[in-house]
Structure formats: structure tokens, C-alpha cells
Amino acid sequence: MDVTRAITGYLTRLLTSVGGMKVLLLDKSTTPIVSLISTHSTLLSHEVYLTDRLENKSRDRMKHLRCIALIRPDEDTVAQLIQELRMPKYQSYFLAFTSPLSKNVLQALADADSYHVVQEVQEFFADYHALTPSLFSLGLSCPPSRLFQADSTSSLSKWDAHALDLHCNGIVALLLSLKKKPVIRYERMSALAKTLGEELHFQMNTALPTLFEFRRTESAPLLLILDRRNDPVTPLLTQWTYQAMVHELLGITNGRVDLSGGSAANPGAVKGAKREENQEIVLTPSQDTFFSSNMYDNFGDLGASIKKYVLDYQSKTPNSSKIETVSDMKRFVEEYPEFRKLGGNVSKHVALLGELSKRVEKENLLEVSELEQSLASNESHAADLKNLNTLLASPQVHPSAKLRLVILYALRYQRYASNRIDEMVRMLLSAGVEESKAALVYVMLNIAGAEQRQDDLFSNENFFSRGKSALKGLKGVENVYTRHSPHLAETVENLVRGRLREQSYPYVGNAPPIGQQSIRPQEVIIFIVGGATYEGELEDATCWMLRLFVG
Structure with missing residues (x-):
């Protein structure tokens, strides 16, 4: 189970299924999903010469291009797509939706396709953000989204109806993309966790049973639904691992960090590495091997790791200028793009370390x-x-x-x-x-x-x-x-050792037979209502010999 690989696989299959020059049409929800796991160069390698947004009404008519539309089938987006099909801008359309479609939506799309430009309609279950291979998010922020009912006297125990739909659709998409039909447990005192678990159980067993017909394993996967309110402390603590510090002090939004508001470290300190000031930088483990290897490093070890990274880069700098033969020229041409990319990456991490150090000192x-x-x-x-x-x-x-x-x-x-x-x-x-x-x-x-x-x-x-x-x-x-x-580490430890009491973490639906309850789950998906953190929750929890996913 790897959420990054799951979505990447979907996207690759989608892009390769349509030959020739094409445009990729996204919406406000699917744009960050794609940006987290792909790059412009990757899209270009699949002959995607234009990426645009469905909401952009000023798009030019390009009848020579095929269009792949990857969208979330919510009410507003479907309405925009219907308008698009009534006045098509492209030669043909291949529609992919990130969660299951209702018959009403399919009928509405068919009625709007009067020019018969729709060639294919598929469901690609990618309605979540793959932040790392083992950490996912539904991409909801509060505000404008909200969890609780706004007009209820017992609002803390009742979902906002739209929020419940979004959470359910996102987790259903996650389970389908990973091809898992788990048993579900939840925190007893959380009415939100219980309601979400019951809705997911209904979707898997009643609403969408044929989609969840996967091969059974000896130990069924487990979906454990927790509530952020049971551990409000962890998000309040100052973070000291690389990824968590960058997110808390500078902000990581859809795999991007905006340095325009801060005074980044002087990039001239790195020999040969140059970067423009006031720019947005990409910081995702799937596109940055150094970040992937060091994102859980604490602040004390990080400086040494970046210093070694700088020295490795500088050791390669003199060699790149030695061009004396045709073979040297050929080698330089082949290596220059990677060398230039490495220089930019070194500069990026030096800048981030400098900014983090400055904030630590300035804010005590x-x-x-x-x-x-x-x-x-x-x-x-x-x-x-x-x-x-x-x-x-x-x-x-x-x-x-x-x-x-x-x-x-x-x-x-x-x-x-x-x-x-x-x-x-x-x-x-x-x-x-x-x-x-x-x-x-x-x-x-x-x-x-x-x-x-x-x-x-x-x-x-x-x-x-x-x-x-x-x-x-x-x-x-x-x-x-x-x-x-983090409290999550203790919860996972109790789960692994068979000490997670059913009275405190009951099952949704029928509990497994007594004999199966003692079998240690090999695959665990944890969803925290209210959000996980970049802090040690993920790192501490995954120290156990489990294939564990947190969202």
C-alpha cells in the first residue's frame, strides 16, 4: 500500500490511454491532487501540452486537441462540465471522475453531450491528497469547510452534511485505490467517528458492494477512525523535524512553499548554485530525494545533512568545467540538466535551513x-x-x-x-x-x-x-x-499487542469472530477526524512493523 503510487498509477494509465497531443483539464479540487504527484515535464512526456482549469472561462477553442478531464463530481463542478459539453472547446473528451458517479449525474452528462464529443467516462478513485507514501489528506481546510452542524445545540456530535459527504467520498476513494475492504473500529466517545464509520460500512456493504469485491486475506485490513479532540496537545507543540518545521513556520500548501514573505538564506553561499528571490519552491518527497531522505530529521541533525549535501554538490562543480574532448562535451550535455537541477535543489534547502534558523532565534x-x-x-x-x-x-x-x-x-x-x-x-x-x-x-x-x-x-x-x-x-x-x-503511538502499540479494548474502540457492524480478533492486522489505515499532523505522529506510529497509513 502506497498512496503516492496509487494515484500516480491512475494518472499514468489515464494519460497513456489517450494518444496524441492533448490537454489536461482539472478543477479546483483535482489540481492539488495532480500537482503533488506529478511535474510539468512528466505531463509533457505523455504529450500533455496544456494544463488548464475547468473554471477558466477564457480558455481558447482548440479543436485539434483531445481533452482529458479529471474532476471531482460535486454539484458545482458537474454543472460547469455540463456547460463545457454544450459548447465544447476541444476535439473530444475523455472524462475521469475521482469518486463513484450516480446515475443522475451520468444521465445529465449524456443529455448535455449533444455534439457527441465524449469518448469515454471512467472512475479513477483519487479523491485525496497523497502527501507522502504513507500520509494522506482530504485537502479540506476549516474555514471555509466545517465539520460540525452550525445550527445544532449539540453541534459537537453531529456532522455538517456536506462535510460528511466529502469525508466519506474521500475515504471510499482511498480504499478503492488501495483495493482494500477493511473492518472498521472507532473511538467510542466520538459521535463523529461513529457516524463516519457507519456511513463507510454502508457504502462498502450496501451502496457499492460490487466495487469492494477484493480478494480476501488471512488478516483483514483495519480502518481505525480517531478523533482529533482525543489528543489536542500534539498539534499545539512546536515542531522539530524538517517537514513539520517548514510547514509550521513557512507553510507547505499542495507541496509548495512560498518564500516571498521571508528573507531566505543567501544562496550565494553555495558555490555555483543560484536561485531567484521571492519565489515559490516545490517541496514534496516524490520529487525531491534529499527531502524524502531527511524530512523526519530533527533540527539538530538537519544542519549536518545539508552541509554534507552542499559539499557533495561543490565537489562536482570543478569537474563540470573540464571539457577537453568530444567525449567530455557529450558527457557535459548529458549531465548538465541533472547538474543544474542538483544546484537548484541544494540552494533550496540551504535557503530553507537559513529561514528556519532565523525564525527559531527571532521567536525564542x-x-x-x-x-x-x-x-x-x-x-x-x-x-x-x-x-x-x-x-x-x-x-x-x-x-x-x-x-x-x-x-x-x-x-x-x-x-x-x-x-x-x-x-x-x-x-x-x-x-x-x-x-x-x-x-x-x-x-x-x-x-x-x-x-x-x-x-x-x-x-x-x-x-x-x-x-x-x-x-x-x-x-x-x-x-x-x-x-x-503522541497519543497515536500508544494507540498503535496497544493495537499491535492486542490490547486495544473493544469497549473503548468498538467495531462498526459485526465484530470479527473471536478467533480472528486475535490475529494481528498487517495493514492498518488510520483516519483522524480533524486532521493528522506532520509531527512525530506518523514517524512514531510507523516504527511498528505494520503497513500503516495516516490521514
Whole structure:
């Protein structure tokens, strides 16, 4: 199971099925899906000479080109496609949809095709973003999307209808692309996880049974649906792995990082490597081997890795200028494109490291992270309160970091009789944090506080768990910036060892027979309602000998 390979396979098969010069027509949903796993040069190698958007009404008529349209079959996109077919701009159309089509949609498309330009209609199940081979996303952002019903008094337990459809369609597409029909388990206290699991079970067994007729294996795959509210701590912590740091401090959007707002490191420091300032750079593991090899490196090791990368590049620079014979010329012509690509890649990572280093120093992230880890990992109210007061009063600490610290303090000491949550919120306001943002402390307690969580997240709710928490700091020398272990790691460990209790993580539908329940699952797909993180969740969870996918 490899989500990047699954979508790449779909795209390659789609492009090679249509010969000759062609245009690839995408929509707002499928554009990032394709951009994460392909490049312009790859598309060009399949004779795709133009890529455009269905929403672009100013496209020229090109009757000499065939058109491959890869779109998500939602209401707005289908309406735009119907308008396209009524006034076609291309010679012929080959339609591919990222999730199963209804009969009504097929009929509407057939009625609109009065010029008989549609040559083929297919379903390519690619309605998700393949961020890494083992990490996927549905590409939904809140806002404008939302999870909960807006007009319900019990909104935290009821899906927004449109959001439920998008989640269900995306996960169905994922399962079909991987050719898996899993058993489903969910967190008992999450009504959202239960509803999503039941809807997926209905789709696999009732609505789309013929699509899920896959070869059975001795150990059935498992889809485990979790709720972000059961671990609100992990997303609040400062990240120290390469991919996570870039995403948190600079932002990775559809595999792109925009450096125009920051002051990147001086590319002149790398011999022979040049890059334009204020540009958007590509940062995906499928297109960058150095990033793929080092994206889980911590910040301390990253500098050494990039230094070695620079030295390797510079060692090749003098050789490229030695052109004395015809063979040298031939070698140079063959190697120059790769050499130039390598130079740009070296420059990119040097720039990113420089920008990250600058932000760490400027925003005092080392001290901030040390307190975050203390709040997440150990219970020491007096020391935490003292350090929190110091950082809230510091002008060097960014307001967003101050807000995260107070939220962590509130989550950790919510049930502590002498907590100072209200006082800390007042300090946020005094530090210049907007009132609407300071109120998020109370919002977080309402959404993901102790009453909403299923498990003992901080190991402080009884005598034995408090003792377990106290022992965490006695297991040898720890890195103070990475003490926290995501709750997902413990969940996966219990799953692997057969200790994930059915009372806490029940099955959807009929549970497997007793004999089969003891068989360790070899393939696990984890979906977290509310989103996974780039932090150690994925890395820690995949340390177990499983084929594990997180979304």
C-alpha cells in the first residue's frame, strides 16, 4: 500500500490511454491532487501540452486537441462540465471522475453531450491528497469547510452534511485505490467517528458492494477512525523535524512553499548554485530525494545533512568545467540538466535551513518548546506557572506561541484545583493578544477538554497513572524538546499487542469472530477526524512493523 503510487498509477494509465497531443483539464479540487504527484515535464512526456482549469472561462477553442478531464463530481463542478459539453472547446473528451458517479449525474452528462464529443467516462478513485507514501489528506481546510452542524445545540456530535459527504467520498476513494475492504473500529466517545464509520460500512456493504469485491486475506485490513479532540496537545507543540518545521513556520500548501514573505538564506553561499528571490519552491518527497531522505530529521541533525549535501554538490562543480574532448562535451550535455537541477535543489534547502534558523532565534522557540514539552509531558504546576509567566511577559515570544502555551496550560491543569487559567487569559490580553483569540482558550476546553476526551491524555487522573507520568522523566537522558510522545503511538502499540479494548474502540457492524480478533492486522489505515499532523505522529506510529497509513 502506497498512496503516492496509487494515484500516480491512475494518472499514468489515464494519460497513456489517450494518444496524441492533448490537454489536461482539472478543477479546483483535482489540481492539488495532480500537482503533488506529478511535474510539468512528466505531463509533457505523455504529450500533455496544456494544463488548464475547468473554471477558466477564457480558455481558447482548440479543436485539434483531445481533452482529458479529471474532476471531482460535486454539484458545482458537474454543472460547469455540463456547460463545457454544450459548447465544447476541444476535439473530444475523455472524462475521469475521482469518486463513484450516480446515475443522475451520468444521465445529465449524456443529455448535455449533444455534439457527441465524449469518448469515454471512467472512475479513477483519487479523491485525496497523497502527501507522502504513507500520509494522506482530504485537502479540506476549516474555514471555509466545517465539520460540525452550525445550527445544532449539540453541534459537537453531529456532522455538517456536506462535510460528511466529502469525508466519506474521500475515504471510499482511498480504499478503492488501495483495493482494500477493511473492518472498521472507532473511538467510542466520538459521535463523529461513529457516524463516519457507519456511513463507510454502508457504502462498502450496501451502496457499492460490487466495487469492494477484493480478494480476501488471512488478516483483514483495519480502518481505525480517531478523533482529533482525543489528543489536542500534539498539534499545539512546536515542531522539530524538517517537514513539520517548514510547514509550521513557512507553510507547505499542495507541496509548495512560498518564500516571498521571508528573507531566505543567501544562496550565494553555495558555490555555483543560484536561485531567484521571492519565489515559490516545490517541496514534496516524490520529487525531491534529499527531502524524502531527511524530512523526519530533527533540527539538530538537519544542519549536518545539508552541509554534507552542499559539499557533495561543490565537489562536482570543478569537474563540470573540464571539457577537453568530444567525449567530455557529450558527457557535459548529458549531465548538465541533472547538474543544474542538483544546484537548484541544494540552494533550496540551504535557503530553507537559513529561514528556519532565523525564525527559531527571532521567536525564542527553544525556550517556548521546552515549556510546551514540560506542559505536555509532566505535571509540575509551580514550575510551569513560573515559566509561563516569564514567557508571557517576554516581547520576543510571538503572540501565537503565547496563546498555544496558555491553551496547553489550560488543558493540562483544567482539573487542578488551584489552576490560574483565568489569570493567564488576562495576561494574554495584557500582552496584546486579541480578545477573540484569547477566548480560544475556553473554546478549546469546551471542544477538547477533559469531558470530551476518551483517554487519560496526561496520565494524571488516578494514582497509578500519575505514577506512570512521574516515571517518564527517569528513563535515561531525554531531549527536552522531544519528550512528548503522541497519543497515536500508544494507540498503535496497544493495537499491535492486542490490547486495544473493544469497549473503548468498538467495531462498526459485526465484530470479527473471536478467533480472528486475535490475529494481528498487517495493514492498518488510520483516519483522524480533524486532521493528522506532520509531527512525530506518523514517524512514531510507523516504527511498528505494520503497513500503516495516516490521514
